[in-house]
Amino acid sequence: MSEASIAACVKWVDLHPGVDPATALPEPSAHSWGFSEADRAALEVALRLAEARGTEAVVVCAGPLEARRCLAELAASGPARAVLVEHDHQSGPGTSGVVLAGVLGPRHLDVDLVVCGDMSNGRGSGSVPAVVAHHLGFAQALGLIELDPGPGTLRAVRRLDGARREVVSVDGPAVLSVEGSVAALRRAPLGAATSAAMTSEAVEVVRTDPHHAPERPTRVVPWRPPPRAVPAPHEADAFSRIVALTGAMADHSPPRSVEGTPEMAAELILEQLRTWGYLARDGEQT
Secondary structure (H helix, E strand, C coil), X not given: CCCXXXXXXXXXXXXXXXXXXXXXXXXXCCCCEECCHHHHHHHHHHHHHHHHHCCCEEEEEEECHHHHHHHHHHHCCCCCEEEEXXXXXXXXXXXXHHHHHHHHCCCCCCCCEEEEECCCCCCCCCCHHHHHXXXXXXXXXXXXXXXXXXXXXXXXXXXXXXXXXXXXXXXXXXXXXXXXXXXXXXXXXXXXXXXXXXXXXXXXXXXXXXXXXXXXXXXXXXXXXXXXXXXXXXXXXXXXXXXXXXXCCCCCXXXXXCCCCHHHHHHXXXXXXXXXXXXXXXXXXX
């Protein structure tokens, strides 16, 4: 069986917590733990993507050992593997994202596409997908309401504020987060569902160190000068302030052509950047 290249990350949560009548605070229930509709939609999207790309899907959950039974029932829908990352699910979304990224990275599953629910029924911050993408060094396409699972470049639609939408193209390693309305999880076959209800031995348990984030891949990008601080204009009218900000009336040094060695050209570029204020001169601080 080849290594899975698409993973669905789900969170074991209390779907119907009770309320303490004395303090009005939520209190965990005993029998309503499971996975949210957004996480179930993420698994269905991962299964469709795996079918379209001819690869396998894996479902990953960060939680306690008590989540094995629910995860086995969820995995009966069709993923090739089910992995439980033993983790204190009450420790916060930042830590959960770190431990998930450690398992999804090249040392364990080595996936190149991760699908998550947009937010869980717990704290509901929706930060885990972004934390996973940060530590894996993947692109992010978060808050998706539509997704075309065809092969090649993915086309998706994001929900924006003010009832707006954004169409994005996803090519290469990425983390996707979907809303619960994107897809309905397929019904598990009766035999698989019955077997999952009887045993959870098929769920792999992984233990990781939450204090060590996975190594991020090295990226070589063009150097960009840092922004420079400029004083605010003090002119009375708006037109004069715009002129001062744009420097339209200021004297500019004319362009010039210089022939010389590469070392000389580099020194001239650095000197010009110091003149413009992007680099500090010797003995100065930026």
